[in-house]
Amino acid sequence: MADKTTPPPQVWPTLRARDARALIRFLVDAFGFVETAVYGEGDRVHHAELAWPPGGGIMLGSHRDDPDDPWALTPGTFGAYVVTDDPDGLHDRAVKAGATVVRELNDTDYGSRDFAVRDPEGNLWSFGTYRGEPVAAA
Template structure:
């Protein structure tokens, strides 16, 4: 039997008040890899953080300008991220300052999950559930 689950091609995007600080946190606490960061000084125009198992996120500094076409309120983002070792990642995240929302637990569909918030208030759920294979 082959797995028809495709490689990730959806890149969740968020804005941050302290984008460079959030990048440092996401790398240290969760293990994202800093792939690209564009901007000057503390401003981040665009950043790509890759997830070791595939896919990743994009983020930038919040912009309080009337011509901003991509307005997102910092701290309102939420994501589910697949990990092979949620218990070790939970310990790493808490040690790095993530705010606990839900301790690791086993779901009724076979996943092991936990949930935390980053310093900006974004919600991050990590677990072993990789989604269901596509039909046909």
């Protein structure tokens, strides 16, 4: 019998935040990400992982004012598309948690139901039912 579990993510989008701990709380409360690991002291987050329950996840950490930082990402410049089976419910949850709507719920010409919001750091999050085109067999 084939294994029916979701494989662990192999691509991890990453972002930096001015207030990483607050952003983690927002992403959990507003969107339903699951906090799986957070390493750091006080307000500083060195590394955090948040899982998306249907599969996948993101990594994030606190912004560093270090010109030699090899992973220098500007807070608020991240964008992601996340697949959800319940865009209407997730839209309501996100708005209730304080997400800023940049594109209201809509039905696309390619068959998806989508919406887009900004988190408190300014990052763009688009959620919808479109799962991408299937990978062609080799």
